[in-house]
Amino acid sequence: MNQAEILDTALQEATRLWGIAEGWLLSPAAWSQFALLLIAYLVALYTSRKMHPLLGRLLTPPEGQDSYIARARRFVALFLPLLLPLLAYVFTGLGESVTRSLFGSGAVIAFGKRVFLFLAVRILVREVISDPVMQVLGRYVLVPVAALYALGLLDPAMAYLDATVVPLGNLSFSVLFAIRFVVVAGAIFWLGRWSNDQSSQFIKKQEEMRPAMRELIAKTIEIAIFGVAFLLVMNIMGISLTSLAVLTGVIGVGLGFGLQKIASNFISGVILLLEGQATVGDYVELDGGEAGTIIKMTARATILETYDGRWIVVPNEDFITTRVVNYSDSGSANRYEAPFSVSYDTDINKVPAIIEAAVAKHPGVLTTPFPPDCELRGFGDSGVDFAVEFWVEGIDDGKNKFMSDVLFLIWNALKAEGITIPYPHRVVELKTPLPEQTA
Template sequence: MSGHVGGPRGPDNLGDRAVPANDTAEPTLKPSVTEPVEEILDVGQGLLDRGEIFLLSMMRESNLYQIGLAIVLFGVAYLLRITLGPRIRAWMGTREGWPKWRMRILVVIHQRLQAIFFVALLWGAVLILREVTWPSRSYLLGIIATLAFAWLTVVFLTRLIKSPFLRKLVRYGAWTYVTLRILGLTAEASRILDSIGFDLGEVRISMLIILQALVVVGALVALARFVTTTTSRRIQSNEDISPSMRVLIVKVMQIGFYGLAFYIGVKAVGIDLTGLAVLSGAIGVGLGFGLQKVVSNLVSGVIILLDKSIKPGDVISLGETFGWINTLGARYASVVTRDGKEYLIPNEDLITNQVVNWSHSDDFVRLDIFFGTAYHDDPHDVRKMAIAAAKSVDRVLSFRPPVCHIVGFGDSSVDYILRFWIKDPTGGLTNIRGNVYLALWDAFRENGVSIPFPQREVKMMGGEMPGLPKDTPDPQDD
């Protein structure tokens, strides 16, 4: 039996299969596809080799007792939590005068007591082992302690993110990164993720860049949201700034911080935005046609805030809607009516339609009510009674006294108008009118003033109803 054992096959040693002369030895996949696959396979093989070495090292006696010690410390941390947790909770219940932010920190700490105890016990054990034995006896335990501390730090930092989705995204991304960093696997993971991607012009879009962008941009957006929320609270509590300017400052600050966070995040991961300029321009033109109303409402909102024509707390009337401005948003204004309904009116309607602002320059509002009395009542006395009745109502202003005038002589009454001022239109207009009418009713009834109503007399001519035959019985006979 002859032939080569090992070594490359030559052209004359192709085995039992005959190959045509024009066949080539090139692979069937294109180089652009095979290169990432080969790189992933090489990195994967290297990780498998390192994993095999790691597993073999775990079988050593020094490493097994470190793993066992970590498990024992985890159990001790659990016992400490169930023992001290209720006592700490009861102590927290006695801290009634503390600020809310301090109580929130205590609640977060109480929720992670076991992890805190576990990290403290791990580092205590590592420090003791490093003093009484060789460093190799605590090497694995030190890695576990570092991982536990890093994971716990990520948990506390991500608690500042209010959005649940964004919090989970940043938390899991940070956990993955610190784990790879501590284990020394960042280079291999970066090579695998970077090999999965595609080219968009001069821009390289890979899985690594996408993950980095999600985590970095998410963290920066969360930071921008925290800063804007904290700053907006201080701005809203500043009485020296008008309400409309407060809203405008907060909106501009939010747009600036969020835009800056997105720009810094994209630049931090190495994405060149100039390569996407043409694509973003085309998308912008399409969005401009499709979002005309949205852009119009945004611009109208900015105009409203700048000219201060409408601000939070104003009482307005728009068509059949009467209420006060609750909030001014980027797209709409929230108007709350007296019956508890909340109307979301687009900002464009507040610019283009006629709006009655009852409290634009000041809070003083004049109301008019009409009534009539009989001709035999003295109009001078009626006017004095009406003014006194209006003054007796609580919300009617005394330093702007009511006035009463005759506006005409009707068919059956002398017609009057009673005008009075109030300073709290948010308290309602219909109810104050009703109270003044009740005061007028009581005053007129006490002084014998009558409120006439039309009366008609029907006179029958000839004793017979017209249009009926003579033999038709009279309906009054029934």
């Protein structure tokens, strides 16, 4: 269809709409329908103002409740802005049945009903939907469709879009098919993502399961949900999966050569989750020097958070092919030692008992697998060298200041017993006597 034909069609449609509008303005039945529209809107406005506070109280759970019923109530409460246009739509529908029984026609009030439906769709997109993907679909697909439906132009527009064919090599499809595909795929994958989020939250609350098993089950459910979503989209749109066999075969060969690392990282991630040797919350150190707490495990990589808040993205393959030190696997304890020295004037036989008793007072120091153990390490240049070994649950990081606390305990215990901590002394010998000073 060229530009002249499009312009001619638009003029014909404008003339038709003007004829309809002129007939409405000169018809007593039309004026009665306008009056019924106004009455229906006023009744809906009055009813919504009375019902809105009551529904708001019924649908708003007490603060702090997070049960499934409370979530359902909050979800339904999101649709309260649609109360007015939907009530107007219902009352207008009742008025339409009255006018059709009295006058045999109800075109005006039917148009008003479609307008109220358009307003409901517009409010839904602007005030209710918060997901970015669904907002885009609503703004650029749902609202235009509702506007065309309100004007009575939906069927001609769909026929035009269906007749517009887009060639793509040996394939061709209509614009209407492409729009339907985008809408259906977007809605189904949004529903899949929502279902995946809900299932992940439920699984993460199962404290009796190992963290690695929870992550593995969550990833398996995610793959299953989006796999089913893909099959649903193909089935709803009438696309035969056998027609995609050649294309998927070519893509599979390309993936085999070009995405070997991604496949390797994915398989390594599954192995990590199955074995459970490293999971979320563990502090690990890799052979390459990367160290941090695991905060997230994805299909491709594991994310570590360092003490200073930086994130390190480590490919899952590195956890399989290199040496990994896990400082907190399965909640195991860790051993630290704090070195110190005492003066040579000290009775060193008393030092171990004093230090062991002082370190044992720390609430984080464990008695199993071993209690604090103070050992003589050597005789230094300035003092006698000791070290106390102690076991703690966790690692000595920013929030667990085990080493600092233990050193404070050592200092205070030695001071309380009158034991001095030496510092380096130097003796300087002068080969030449100092010159005498004259007065």
